[in-house]
Structure formats: C-alpha cells, structure tokens
Amino acid sequence: MKFYTFDELTYPGVPAEIGPEVRFTNRFCDPSLVAQTYQEHLDEWAICEDLGFDGALVNEHHFTGVNIQPSCNITATAIIMRTRRMKVGVIGNILPLRHPVQTAEEFAMMDCLSGGRFIGGIVRGVPYEYVSYNVDPFTSRERLREAYDIIDKCLHQEVFDYDGKYWKLTGVSIWPRPIQRPFPFWMPTGSLETIEFAAERRISGAQVFYPTEAFKDSFELYRQVARERFGWEPGFENFVGARLIHIAESNAKAIEEAREAVGYLLRVLGRPLTNPAPLPGLHTDRSFQHRKAVERDFPGPHTPFEQMRDDGFIVCGDPDYVTRWLENDMKTAGYGHFLGMFHVGNLAHEKVMASKRLFADRVMPFLRPLNIDAAPAARTAAPAIEVRTSGGSRPSRLPLYRDFNYTITRDSPEVIDEFATIENGKLVAGWRMRTPEREPGGFPCQIIFAGPTAEHCGSAIRLSLKRADGSDLPDDASVIIETLDERGGDRQIVFQGKYREFARIPDQHALGEAIAAQQRAVANDRYLIRLAVTLEPGGSPPDPAAADSFFELECFKHWVNVTA
Amino acid sequence: MGAGDASQVSRGQVVVGDLTISYMKGGRGRPLLYLHGLGGWGRWDTFHIALALTNTVYAPQLPGWADGRIPSQVSSAADYARIMIGFLDSLGVTEVDLAGHSFGGWIALRLAAENPARVVKLVLLDPLGVQRPGTRAVDLEALDQEAFLKAAFAQTGVVAVRRDFGAELEDVRSSPEFEKQWKSREILIRLLRGRYGDPDLIRIAQKVAAQTLIVWGREDGLAAWRNGEALAAAVPHATLAVIPGAGHSPMRERRETVQRIVRNFLLGVEQDEDPELIRRT
Numbered sequence: 001m002k003f004y005t006f007d008e009l010t011y012p013g014v015p016a017e018i019g020p021e022v023r024f025t026n027r028f029c030d031p032s033l034v035a036q037t038y039q040e041h042l043d044e045w046a047i048c049e050d051l052g053f054d055g056a057l058v059n060e061h062h063f064t065g066v067n068i069q070p071s072c073n074i075t076a077t078a079i080i081m082r083t084r085r086m087k088v089g090v091i092g093n094i095l096p097l098r099h100p101v102q103t104a105e106e107f108a109m110m111d112c113l114s115g116g117r118f119i120g121g122i123v124r125g126v127p128y129e130y131v132s133y134n135v136d137p138f139t140s141r142e143r144l145r146e147a148y149d150i151i152d153k154c155l156h157q158e159v160f161d162y163d164g165k166y167w168k169l170t171g172v173s174i175w176p177r178p179i180q181r182p183f184p185f186w187m188p189t190g191s192l193e194t195i196e197f198a199a200e201r202r203i204s205g206a207q208v209f210y211p212t213e214a215f216k217d218s219f220e221l222y223r224q225v226a227r228e229r230f231g232w233e234p235g236f237e238n239f240v241g242a243r244l245i246h247i248a249e250s251n252a253k254a255i256e257e258a259r260e261a262v263g264y265l266l267r268v269l270g271r272p273l274t275n276p277a278p279l280p281g282l283h284t285d286r287s288f289q290h291r292k293a294v295e296r297d298f299p300g301p302h303t304p305f306e307q308m309r310d311d312g313f314i315v316c317g318d319p320d321y322v323t324r325w326l327e328n329d330m331k332t333a334g335y336g337h338f339l340g341m342f343h344v345g346n347l348a349h350e351k352v353m354a355s356k357r358l359f360a361d362r363v364m365p366f367l368r369p370l371n372i373d374a375a376p377a378a379r380t381a382a383p384a385i386e387v388r389t390s391g392g393s394r395p396s397r398l399p400l401y402r403d404f405n406y407t408i409t410r411d412s413p414e415v416i417d418e419f420a421t422i423e424n425g426k427l428v429a430g431w432r433m434r435t436p437e438r439e440p441g442g443f444p445c446q447i448i449f450a451g452p453t454a455e456h457c458g459s460a461i462r463l464s465l466k467r468a469d470g471s472d473l474p475d476d477a478s479v480i481i482e483t484l485d486e487r488g489g490d491r492q493i494v495f496q497g498k499y500r501e502f503a504r505i506p507d508q509h510a511l512g513e514a515i516a517a518q519q520r521a522v523a524n525d526r527y528l529i530r531l532a533v534t535l536e537p538g539g540s541p542p543d544p545a546a547a548d549s550f551f552e553l554e555c556f557k558h559w560v561n562v563t564a
Numbered sequence: 565m566g567a568g569d570a571s572q573v574s575r576g577q578v579v580v581g582d583l584t585i586s587y588m589k590g591g592r593g594r595p596l597l598y599l600h601g602l603g604g605w606g607r608w609d610t611f612h613i614a615l616a617l618t619n620t621v622y623a624p625q626l627p628g629w630a631d632g633r634i635p636s637q638v639s640s641a642a643d644y645a646r647i648m649i650g651f652l653d654s655l656g657v658t659e660v661d662l663a664g665h666s667f668g669g670w671i672a673l674r675l676a677a678e679n680p681a682r683v684v685k686l687v688l689l690d691p692l693g694v695q696r697p698g699t700r701a702v703d704l705e706a707l708d709q710e711a712f713l714k715a716a717f718a719q720t721g722v723v724a725v726r727r728d729f730g731a732e733l734e735d736v737r738s739s740p741e742f743e744k745q746w747k748s749r750e751i752l753i754r755l756l757r758g759r760y761g762d763p764d765l766i767r768i769a770q771k772v773a774a775q776t777l778i779v780w781g782r783e784d785g786l787a788a789w790r791n792g793e794a795l796a797a798a799v800p801h802a803t804l805a806v807i808p809g810a811g812h813s814p815m816r817e818r819r820e821t822v823q824r825i826v827r828n829f830l831l832g833v834e835q836d837e838d839p840e841l842i843r844r845t
Contacts (some may be wrong), residue, residue, distance in 0.1 A: 097675050112615050126569070126728065126729070127728040128728070130566070130567035130568075131566075131567045131571045132565030132568065133566070133568070134565070134567060134568030134569060135566050135567060136565065136566050136567065136617050137567050137617075138614075138617065138824070138827060234808050269729075274573055275571055275728065276573060276607070276608045276609075276613075277607070277608060277609045277610045277612070277613060278726060278727045279567055279571075279610070279613060279728060280610050280613055280614040280617075280819065280820065280823050281612075281614065281617070281820070281823065281824075283726070284820045284821070284824070285818050285819065285820045285821045287820075288726075294724050294726075294730070294731050295724040295730065295731040295732060295733045296730075297729075297730075297731065298729045298730025300728075300730070300732050314613040368606060
C-alpha cells in the first residue's frame with residue numbers, strides 16, 4: 001500500500017449563517033485568510049515527506065469556497081518546491097474546461113521541475129463548473145476524449161497535427177518534454193463510461209468518498225472491463241481510494257472534531273452560485289447500473305454523522321479504529337494507493353498536523369504490507385517504426401527526411417537547361433539548376449538538401465535517365481549531384497554514387513524507397529545545382545529530354561529574411 | 565449553448581387578450597415553446613435545462629394551472645392552442661420549435677396542425693388526447709390515487725433520484741411530483757368534463773408540416789403508446805421512440821435517455837444506437 005495526502009483546500013472562513021437569498025460570491029472571501037490558509041497547507045504537505053508518505057495530491061474546483069485552488073497545478077508546484085522525494089500530483093485538471101495543450105505543457109513542466117515525481121490526474125468536472133464556465137454538459141465526454149487524446153500525443157509524440165471537433169491544432173511539439181514515459185495518468189472512475197474510457201487507456205482509476213462496497217463495485221467493473229475487453233490485468237497499483245480522515249487519541253475526541261469539520265464542509269459545498277435543478281447530460285441512464293446502492297454515495301442533508309462515519313465518508317477515530325476500518329476497506333475494495341484527506345473542512349492546522357503524525361506512527365506501518373502487486377503490470381512500449389532505405393553506401397533503417405517543402409523536377413523554374421556532352425572522353429548528361437531569383441523585397445533564396453542525422457536519412461533523390469533509343473543506362477554509370485557558387489567554388493556534394501542504386505528500385509515513389517542525400521548541402525543566392533550522369537562512350541547517347549527521363553530532388557526552399 | 569445559459573432562468577408575464585400569462589425563460593438559441601402537462605410547471609427543472617442547452621426556452625404556465633381557476637374562455641386544448649399563439653405574438657416570436665408533454669402535447673399538436681408555417685420542429689412527449697379508432701381514452705376521473713400512481717409512473721416504489729452529488733431515495737407515492745400531477749389531474753377533470761380524448765386528433769395531425777419527434781413511455785397507463793404509433797403514421801414527417809421502463813413522464817423516469825433523444829432531434833444530429841428502444845420512422 002502507498003500513502004498520500006490529498007487536499008481539497010477548503011476556505012475556512014465562511015460565515016455560519018447565510019440565507020438562501022444571499023448570492024454566495026467572493027464577497028465572502030478574505031484574501032489574507034486565504035494567504036494564511038495556503039501557508040498552513042504548505043506546511044501540512046511538506047511534513048508528509050518527513051513522515052514517510054509516498055506522495056501528495058491536490059485537485060481543483062472553481063467558483064467555490066470548498067476548494068480554493070482553481071489551478072491545482074500551482075499548488076502542486078508549490079509542493080514540488082518544498083519536497084525532494086515524494087510523488088506530487090493533481091487529480092486533477094478539468095479537461096473539458098481547459099485547453100489540453102496547456103495542461104500537457106504544465107504536466108511536462110511539473111514533471112521536470114520535480115525530477116520525474118509528478119502524477120497527472122484528469123477529471124471531467126462537477127455540475128456547477130459547467131454552469132460557471134458555460135459549457136454544454138452533453139459534450140463533456142466528447143471533450144474529455146479529445147482532450148486526453150491531445151495530451152497523450154503532446155507528452156509522447158515529437159510533433160503532431162490534430163483535427164478534432166473541439167480543438168484543431170497544427171505542428172504541436174511541446175517544450176519541455178516530460179521525464180516520465182509512459183506518463184502516469186490517474187482519474188476518478190465512477191460511471192460505467194469513465195471506467196471503460198480509463199481501462200482502455202490504462203489510466204489508473206480512483207474513487208473518492210463513497211462507501212467500501214461502492215469502491216469495490218467500481219474497481220471490480222474496471223478489472224472486468226480491462227480483462228475482457230482490452231486484454232490486460234490491472235494490479236493494485238491501478239486503483240486509488242481517497243477518503244476524509246481524522247485521527248485523535250480517542251474515538252470520542254476524533255468524532256467530535258470531525259463532526260464539526262464535516263458539517264462545515266457540507267455547508268460550504270452546498271453553496272455553488274446558480275444551479276436551479278440537477279444538471280442533465282453528464283451521465284446516462286446506464287452510468288451506474290453496476291452500482292448496488294448509488295444513493296449512499298454521498299451524504300444528503302439528512303444523513304446522520306454516524307452513518308457518514310460507518311460508510312467511510314469520514315474515517316475518524318483513534319489509531320486502532322482507523323487501522324481496522326481502513327484494513328477492511330483496502331482488502332475489500334482492492335486498491336493500492338490510499339489518499340488521506342486530513343484537512344477536513346475548516347479543521348484547525350494543529351489538529352491536522354497531529355492527525356497526520358498519529359497516522360504515520362500508528363496506522364501506516366500496519367497497512368503498508370497490504371495490496372502489493374507481485375510484479376508490476378508493465379506497460380509495453382510501442383515498437384519503433386522501421387523503414388528501409390537504400391540510400392548511400394550504407395543501408396539505413398531511418399526514414400527519409402520528412403520536412404521538405406519543395407521538390408525540384410525537370411519542369412521546375414529552377415532548371416536552367418539539360419545537357420548531354422562529351423567531357424574528357426566520357427559522355428556526361430544531366431540537368432543544371434539555379435537557386436531562384438531574389439524576391440522583389442531583396443530577400444535571397446536558399447535551397448537546402450537535408451543530410452542524414454540520428455533520426456532520419458537525407459532528402460529524397462529520384463532519378464531515371466534513358467538513352468535516346470529508349471534503352472537504360474549501364475549500372476556503373478556515375479551519378480553526382482552537387483551545389484556550387486557562381487564561380488564554381490564552395491562545392492558541396494549532395495550525392496555521389498552509381499546509377500545502379502537508382503535503377504534497382506522498382507518504385508522510387510514507394511514509402512522509404514528513394515535514395516537519400518548523403519550530406520547536408522546549401523545552395524545559396526545565385527548558386528548552381530548540377531545533376532550529372534557520366535558513362536563510357538558508345539551506344540545511344542543519354543537523353544535528358546526523353547519523355548521517360550526524370551529526376552526529383554526533395555529539398556527545403558526558403559527566402560532568407562536578413563533584416564535585423 | 566452552455567450550462568450557464570441554461571441555468572439562468574428569468575420570469576416574465578405577457579398579456580394575451582384579458583389573460584395574464586406567466587412564463588419562465590432560459591437558454592440560448594432558436595426559440596422553443598415548452599407546454600407542460602401534469603407535471604413540469606412552476607419550477608425550472610432538469611428537463612428545461614436540457615432544452616435550454618439547444619434553444620431559448622419559453623415555458624409558460626397554462627392559464628388556470630397555478631390556482632386551479634380555469635378561465636371562462638378556455639374549455640379545450642384547442643382554446644389553449646389559440647392562447648399560445650397569442651403568447652408567441654406578444655413576444656414577437658414568429659417561427660418556433662415546439663415541445664409539449666402530456667396535456668401540453670395535446671395543445672402542441674393542435675397548435676402545429678393549425679399553424680403549420682410557424683412550427684419548425686415538434687416534440688411530443690406522451691401527449692394526451694390521441695385516440696385510436698375503436699379505443700377509449702383513459703377516464704382520469706375514475707382513477708383513485710393508487711390507480712393514478714400505477715398508470716402514471718412505471719416505478720412506483722422507492723427510487724434513487726440523481727442529484728448533482730450522489731442520489732437521494734424518494735418514495736414516488738409521497739413525492740412532490742406525485743402531488744403536483746395529482747393536483748393537475750383535478751384541473752384537467754374540470755376542464756375536459758369527460759372528454760379525455762379526441763377521435764379527430766389523428767386526422768387533424770395530418771396537417772402538421774414540422775419535423776416531428778414523438779416520445780412515449782412504454783408503461784404509460786394514462787395514454788397508451790400504441791396511440792403514438794397511430795400518430796406517427798398520421799403526421800407526415802414523424803419518428804416515434806418508445807422508452808422501456810418509463811410511464812407518463814419519461815423525461816423523469818428515463819431522464820438521460822429521453823433528454824438525449826430530444827436533444828439530438830433538435831440539433832438535427834444522428835440518434836445514438838439503443839437496442840432497447842422501439843423506433844418507428
């Protein structure tokens with residue numbers, strides 16, 4: 001079992017009596033009390049590392065006093081700065097309300113800032129947030145799906161485009177990349193649809209507040225779905241249970257302190273701004289059909305405190321009681337991460353600290369051996385894509401250069417002429433090209449042939465040169481492609497080899513089959529690009545003008561803006 | 565639009581002839597007139613919110629319903645339909661989507677048939693008044709509370725009603741919704757004076773020009789779903805969706821399913837596959 005502190009960060013100063021006629025806005029928020037509360041919570045989180053906790057998590061809500069960290073990424077960062085060893089995470093960013101690229105970027109930042117200790121939690125949001133952000137709740141799942149897809153790509157792919165219903169993106173390549181790959185995601189999984197979503201993507205499932213049987217229903221369904229529909233077996237490490245918790249030296253004291261704190265919490269929770277009736281659209285009529293007693297999930301206005309305690313909405317008592325209660329919960333529900341919500345409502349700072357110390361000393365050691373996986377469920381990395389090319393003197397498994405934006409062919413304006421002559425007793429034929437003229441604004445052009453790197457081969461080169469009688473050239477004809485300045489200097493060789501290398505490729509346009517440039521070459525302003533094939537005299541001469549003769553030089557063409 | 569638009573409800577009044585009509589208004593989009601039935605009046609409810617996500621919803625209180633005093637100029641669904649046209653005129657709304665439930669569905673059907681150019685899309689949920697040849701409408705007056713409970717509700721015991729956080733158990737028989745519908749029944753009895761169905765209504769429905777969605781709870785004991793089949797055959801551009809496990813108010817007993825079907829219809833998008841539903845097109 002792993003242990004975490006989890007915190008809603010409730011504003012502690014909501015007045016006792018506010019009639020329903022009063023619009024509950026931030027008029028009731030005292031920022032200096034907020035500042036003090038933040039400092040207390042920071043101490044409460046930092047101490048957990050000393051006490052041997054495995055991590056700290058925070059979450060976000062909006063427009064409410066129940067949770068005053070509308071950006072949990074900010075509080076998570078504060079915890080990161082105060083700790084060295086513990087995991088730090090959020091559970092989580094409200095995906096349907098946020099821009100997913102920003103979430104991914106911040107996850108990557110926090111992962112790097114923490115040295116790879118971050119846990120990225122994602123949630124769908126609660127009804128009043130859809131009211132406050134004016135989002136259609138019926139679109140919630142679609143948005144979640146798209147947003148997660150984008151975040152996953154941001155954190156695991158080098159660059160991508162995305163043409164979605166809610167977000168359309170081009171050329172996304174986030175800086176920084178995260179340290180952890182694959183990236184750990186957690187999310188609350190209560191409804192059938194969310195369980196399916198998470199199990200498919202191997203996102204760990206969390207449950208908060210509900211009774212033990214409810215945790216068990218959800219986690220068992222998750223296991224079943226994962227096994228039967230997606231072919232993998234979750235371990236304890238894939239399940240997270242979170243509960244309000246308070247420990248004192250005696251049961252009576254713990255109950256008394258917790259009763260007051262929970263009362264405060266529920267009172268503040270009941271005051272979102274405007275929501276005249278339960279919000280439609282977030283769930284379906286099937287969402288909770290796997291649950292046996294869904295009406296016991298969350299306390300209502302008439303739920304007695306004793307039932308909340310029995311059900312585990314608030315686990316409170318002396319260390320012995322809490323140990324026994326949690327042991328049963330953990331064994332029945334089968335989760336491997338426990339999130340203790342120690343700062344209940346407006347509970348005083350000293351009581352929270354004392355509760356955490358008692359937990360660390362007299363509860364944690366007894367529960368730690370529970371629910372350990374024999375061997376962690378390994379996530380297999382996708383196999384690397386291999387593309388064979390026949391470029392240059394060494395066969396390469398790298399793909400061709402992909403970011404070209406131009407292809408020079410015999411019909412391009414860069415072509416000056418084709419030639420077929422005799423030089424030094426050999427037949428030489430081919431094409432000459434020149435970099436394009438300066439733009440009217442005076443900007444010169446560059447033609448860049450990409451060379452091979454660790455990730456890719458060079459720019460693609462395709463060539464076929466026929467003799468005038470239609471027959472093929474000999475395999476040992478020499479081919480050279482070079483760039484030169486207008487005086488014949490700065491000679492850079494793009495390719496040098498034998499004609500057979502082109503001739504033996506059945507389809508030079510098939511994926512990855514073209515010859516690749518052997519090194520990087522840059523044709524600057526007024527440079528010449530020369531493709532020449534040299535062969536022994538005899539036979540029909542090579543004919544660049546023949547209908548079947550062609551060449552293609554993929555390259556990167558751009559106008560250089562030299563203004564300062 | 566969003567849940568913010570759909571949750572902000574304003575209340576207004578218009579004068580139509582010598583009647584003052586109160587209404588609730590919320591949401592953003594093309595105007596939609598929602599005509600309530602036995603329930604669905606007085607409070608901005610979850611179903612109103614669902615409609616207000618796609619449309620600007622006007623939900624008038626049918627005159628006579630709040631206090632039980634039916635105005636003298638009203639004695640039928642047709643009378644209410646004329647008043648509702650006056651309601652739209654007072655608001656300056658010419659073209660409208662129209663949704664009606666129960667008795668409101670009867671009014672909506674007449675309104676759409678008699679003013680085909682003004683109704684773009686029509687949604688009928690368990691409309692009263694539809695009477696297949698050779699059948700008789702349910703006699704509301706003959707039902708005592710027990711019989712009414714069984715006829716109107718598919719789930720009559722203790723049900724879990726989902727709220728924003730968790731769910732609450734409610735005994736249907738002693739719920740505010742039952743009380744409201746029982747009270748509405750009394751108003752209808754005085755209004756309709758024994759004429760609980762109109763044998764001409766199916767023929768009149770042929771004049772409806774609007775794209776029409778008919779939703780019917782399969783267990784509806786106040787209005788049989790087979791009447792929906794006959795209605796769907798009569799209305800030129802109609803689809804019928806029969807909801808299992810739901811009675812006279814399917815938007816309460818199969819809340820999410822019904823809301824989704826109505827929403828997709830209003831948006832003009834494809835319906836989700838649901839093998840449990842009976843559909844006729």
